[in-house]
Amino acid sequence: MKNKGKFIVIEGMDGSGKSTIIKMFKKYLLDNNKLDKFVFTREPGSTFSKEAEKIRDLILDNENDFSSTVDALLFATSRRINLEKGIWPELEKGKVVISDRYWHSSFVYQGILGKAGLKEVKKINQIATKNTKPNFVIFFDLEPQISIERLTNLRNHMDRLESMNVNYYIKLRKAYWEVINDNPSTFRVIDASCQIDELFEKVINVLKDEKVI
Incomplete structure (x- = not known):
């Protein structure tokens, strides 16, 4: 599928x-009269679909206990709705679509950390998305201990897909790097251990280098 716009994850x-950087970027675009050229969405769920949002609620509900395969299928269903209702039409209009997470999260959480299997999760997503690949992915890298410190300070509630175990975050980071190393040209890796203003500048520099802004 050849798109007129750009798809950035x-x-x-x-x-x-x-989430904080995305909010800052929206303000940046507004201040520079460029917001109308961009569209934002996030996963699971969709900015464009109440049905996808219902799937999000199902996925994140602490009372549910789905297998990794069921999670992968739910994410893929929500992802397909997001593409149909928003991402594909907006790309066709020539917009820049920025998504907070995409299939790489499924590769990591259900494919590598879960029991669904990376190969199987990739197949599910290739079918669900018509193999719609982003132009590039910005990955915020962070040491596991820093992840836990920040989550402890910022959040009072953890959803079903989050954990506070340092060993879990070590495995999570390793899984992300497995996905990154499988297709390194797609990723723009940023060290996120810095202050938020510095992190924002790093993101802006990447977007300028890629001629997005």
Whole structure:
């Protein structure tokens, strides 16, 4: 599928600052009269679909106990709805679509850390997305201990997909790097251990280098 716009994904360790940076970037675009050229969404769920949001609620509900394969299928279903209702049409209009997470999260959480298997999760997503690949992925890298420190300070509630075990975050970071090393040209890795203003400048520099802004 040849798109007129650009599809950019932001991935990262828990507590790496993704959500804050996206908010800062929206303000940056607004201040520079460029916001109308961009569209934002996030996963699981969709900015464009209440049905995908219902799937998000199902996925994150602490009372549910789904297998990794069921999680992978739910994510893929939500992802497909997000593509159909928003991402594909906006790319066709020539917009820059920025998504907070995409299939790389499924590769990591259900494919590598879970029991669904990376090969199987990739197949599920290739079918669900018509193999729609982002132009590039910005990955916020963070040491596991820093992830836990930030999550402890910032959050009072953890959803079903989060953990506070340092060994878990060691495995999480290793899994992300497995995905990154499988296709390094797609990723723009940023050290997220710095202050938020410095992190924002790093992101802006990447977007300028890629001629997005």
